[in-house]
Amino acid sequence: MITQRFKELVTTISYKKGIPNMRITYTPHPITDRPAELCRKYVAGNDPLSGQPMLEQIYAGLTKPLSEEDRKAGFLKRDPRPRLLPADTPDRLMEYFHEQGFTDGNPIILPTERKVAEMLKATSRKPDEWVGQMRPSPPHEAWYYTVEMVAVNAVMAGAKPEYFPTILAIASKGVTSLFSSTSSFARMVVVNGPVVGEIGMNTGIGAMGPFARANSSIGRCWTLISKNLGGSGKPGETFLGSQGNPLSYNNLCFPETEDGLPPGWTPLHVQKGFKKSDSVVSIFSGWSMNDIAWYSPLPNHEVIRGWLEHFFSFGTSQATLVLDPIVAADVAANGFPSKEAYAKWLAEKTGTPGWLYWSQNQNRLKEAKAGVEPYASWLKQGEGAVVPVSRFNRGGRITRNTAFMASKDNNETQTSIEIVVTGGGTNTFWSGGDFGYVGSASVDQWR
């Protein structure tokens, strides 16, 4: 049984799982948070799609004899996959790519044999070498792809051949940028190491904006890869994000401004176990990002702590701070010799707004009301008062979204707060959001 809104999803998933005639009964949508009286009415009523009485349909699903087809084993039909598409005019091919859902809705560069051959020259890897597999979310099937297939999508995204090893490194992680959940995930990729300068990524003014071909097209390519190589991004079937996420066009793709790091602060890739001389992509998953400069008597590290304490979003137990180099310098000058030291301080000094804590910990609320300490004392301050429990200490509540996606790399940090430095130093801006670290991959291995 499933709610009627997910008919497309459940019928296509049943097919892909090998049970095309799965007997399904639908309920009205949504079911979450509906009172018992309404649920009783639904159960006594009809399946909203078939019009048949719900209970009788369920019973029939369990007892109606199987057809010959239902009993059959074997293999189900899949769409053929020719390596090259039938010849056509550029205009018609562009329309065809849009109609087939191969694009992000914007024009692409058509992947001709010449352009793909040029792209392939930028790696020592063979065109038919496997790069990885990707799926829209854990219940979905994984699709597989080769170096050549990634090159096709790199051409489409408008990437220069020199960006190709970086794109292959992202593809090798097998993390879709269009994760299928009713929440609308966003992804972020941070590039570190010599490759940043080699391919002309923008580390300065507007580093996170649409001002450099490398930042833009590498990020865009991840979305095309996710759609075309990872089987993601078909609304209703392989993408369910109710509102979608505008960050998904280019996926927050930017480099860390390594020469803007305060003394003692290590680049992200070094934090993750790579050498400074390595070129690395690091992938993050989240939903949203705020961009803030707050002029107050408080120093920046305190303003950020205050924001973090009251920050609320779907991924409320993890955070990534992207600091402009001048903010990073301010923070370091206030007694934080490393990113890790600042992240630890933030986790220790950050409580949880009462309404959020109590809504997520209903049993604690019951105990508080029954006089159990320390909950009772916390509640005495008022249901909205900040509770002295950090959301960002590892070993506490595990972040929700890690279970939703590709497995995390080994990342034994003490907190769920990541810090990256980028920007041009024109003002004391910093960005904060609910992004969590997923993993890193070497670019050098794909050169």
Place this chain on the structure above:
Amino acid sequence: MKSSVVCIVAVLIAAAFAASYGSAADEAKIVVFNPRGIQPEIRKIPMGTRQPTLDGKTVYIVDTKYPNTKPFVLELFAALKAKYPKTDWVLRDKYAGYMDDDPKLWAEIKQKAAGAIVLLGH
């Protein structure tokens, strides 16, 4: 006068040529790569045998525990018990979150039950 007429005619011919050349170029067909990856094979699974009646049989109702949907699950359980009292309806929560597998429960159902209803979602 004569030279300006010649000039206009030449421009018109050049424009016509450019237009027809552009049109021909637009019509030229090209070959491009298929951008899609490789889909896995789908092995068809024969459906489980159905019993003509559920009287005297056990049927599991498996709650995948999507947040805040328990009221519906409980109402369905109560309604099935009331409408089909000769069937033994067993309500069970699936292990862990709604996206986690529960092979132990599937094995138990295979051993003890004539069928199962798995629900629900948002």
